[in-house]
Amino acid sequence: xxxxxxxxxxxxxxxxxxxxxxxxxxxxxxxxxxxxxxxxxxxxxxxxxxxxxxxxxxxxxxxxxxxxxxxxxxxxxxxxxxx
Ligand SMILES: [Zn+2]
Numbered sequence: 001x002x003x004x005x006x007x008x009x010x011x012x013x014x015x016x017x018x019x020x021x022x023x024x025x026x027x028x029x030x031x032x033x034x035x036x037x038x039x040x041x042x043x044x045x046x047x048x049x050x051x052x053x054x055x056x057x058x059x060x061x062x063x064x065x066x067x068x069x070x071x072x073x074x075x076x077x078x079x080x081x082x083x
Contacts, residue, residue: 015072017049019056024049029075031068032060043067045075 015026026047033042048056053069060066070078 015047017052018046019048019052022049022052024051026072028053029068029070029072030057030060030066031070031075032065033067034063034065047072 016022017024017026027050028048030046030048030053031043032046033040033044038044046056046060057066057069
């Protein structure tokens with residue numbers, strides 16, 4: 001097999017959870033929009049690890065900002081094919 005071992009090479013900025021003080025790698029993307037600040041099609045994104053997905057998404061959901069929660073791999077696939 002010729003796959004490189006990437007376990008210790010987080011050099012290309014592995015995305016990190018957006019929760020305060022958390023250094024875990026992000027697994028989820030929370031897409032949100034504040035209608036007072038953003039046009040309806042605009043998407044802000046937060047990144048979340050497994051542990052903080054619930055916390056961050058409920059924070060956004062309470063304010064009515066939360067639009068979408070998708071896995072990071074899925075999000076990247078979507079943006080890669082978005083043209
Ligand atoms: Zn986290």
